[in-house]
Amino acid sequence: VKVLWNDRIVNEDEVRIGFEDRGYQFGDGIYEVIKIYNGNLFTATEHINRLYASADKIQIVIPYTKDVLHKMLYDLIETNEVNVGHIYLQITRGISPRQHNLPNPPVEPVLTAYTKEAARPLDQQKNGVNACFDNDIRWLRCDIKSLNLLGNILSKEKASSNGYYEAILHRDELITEGSSSNVYGIKDGVLYTHPVSNLILNGITRNVILSCCEEIGLPVVESAFTTTQALEMDEFIMSSTTTEVMPVVSIDGQTIGNGKPGQWTKKIQQVFESKIS
Ligand code: PDD
Numbered sequence: 001v002k003v004l005w006n007d008r009i010v011n012e013d014e015v016r017i018g019f020e021d022r023g024y025q026f027g028d029g030i031y032e033v034i035k036i037y038n039g040n041l042f043t044a045t046e047h048i049n050r051l052y053a054s055a056d057k058i059q060i061v062i063p064y065t066k067d068v069l070h071k072m073l074y075d076l077i078e079t080n081e082v083n084v085g086h087i088y089l090q091i092t093r094g095i096s097p098r099q100h101n102l103p104n105p106p107v108e109p110v111l112t113a114y115t116k117e118a119a120r121p122l123d124q125q126k127n128g129v130n131a132c133f134d135n136d137i138r139w140l141r142c143d144i145k146s147l148n149l150l151g152n153i154l155s156k157e158k159a160s161s162n163g164y165y166e167a168i169l170h171r172d173e174l175i176t177e178g179s180s181s182n183v184y185g186i187k188d189g190v191l192y193t194h195p196v197s198n199l200i201l202n203g204i205t206r207n208v209i210l211s212c213c214e215e216i217g218l219p220v221v222e223s224a225f226t227t228t229q230a231l232e233m234d235e236f237i238m239s240s241t242t243t244e245v246m247p248v249v250s251i252d253g254q255t256i257g258n259g260k261p262g263q264w265t266k267k268i269q270q271v272f273e274s275k276i277s
Contacts, residue, residue, distance in 0.1 A: 027149075028092060132164040166179060174194075236251070
């Protein structure tokens with residue numbers, strides 16, 4: 001398989017990463033994961049827009065237009081003949097002698113991207129997954145899709161080493177999002193989720209889900225809820241590009257609703273399915 005290295009599609013072993021690449025030394029860069037269904041990128045424009053927005057927030061100027069980047073990603077998918085899976089892309093600030101200050105004048109950012117054929121997690125979507133709570137110890141710019149993921153990684157590790165699929169993060173009592181997902185609770189026919197702010201990543205799947213809710217007539221309230229309220233929800237969902245609409249059926253060993261994916265969740269999954277096919 002081939003990979004994208006700056007503006008070229010090359011063999012993986014041709015890629016050379018500078019040891020003073022600021023992505024490597026500081027995690028100084030940004031990324032996206034975009035789903036591929038039937039050889040097509042899903043919500044590519046939204047992901048590319050978010051990538052440029054993340055870049056802008058940390059003063060990286062991406063040296064391609066959005067259209068050129070979009071085309072390069074498609075060329076890579078076609079070259080690798082990916083059917084279902086995803087594309088990972090990252091852009092670092094570039095290579096420059098190590099110092100905290102941003103290089104002045106700026107250096108050329110470094111783009112790398114690869115594709116991965118991967119089956120959708122359909123069994124888990126059907127049966128639901130278990131989650132745990134964890135303290136959200138991350139920084140205050142979680143709106144940036146930064147390569148710096150240590151807080152997320154520690155939470156995910158806490159979850160998976162204890163047999164949980166995802167860690168649901170909270171600042172004090174208020175739930176923000178998952179370690180690599182957005183989260184939602186449904187109670188008495190209303191869907192609650194944390195508002196878009198500096199404390200969460202504005203998920204592309206989140207936006208798709210909110211439009212699914214509109215289509216099925218499920219009212220949405222974008223306001224944060226507590227861990228206690230989470231456990232009292234009728235239904236609970238996590239979402240991301242790779243997990244799509246994923247029912248959470250227990251948290252910290254406590255059953256949510258009747259311990260099975262709920263009616264609203266299934267309806268959202270159905271509408272989501274219609275959007276991707
Ligand atoms: N993660 N919140 C966090 C912290 C995330 O890392 C992600 C996605 C999301 C969901 O965003 P979206 O729906 O746009 O994928 C929310 C990706 C998939 C990852 O890091 O692999």
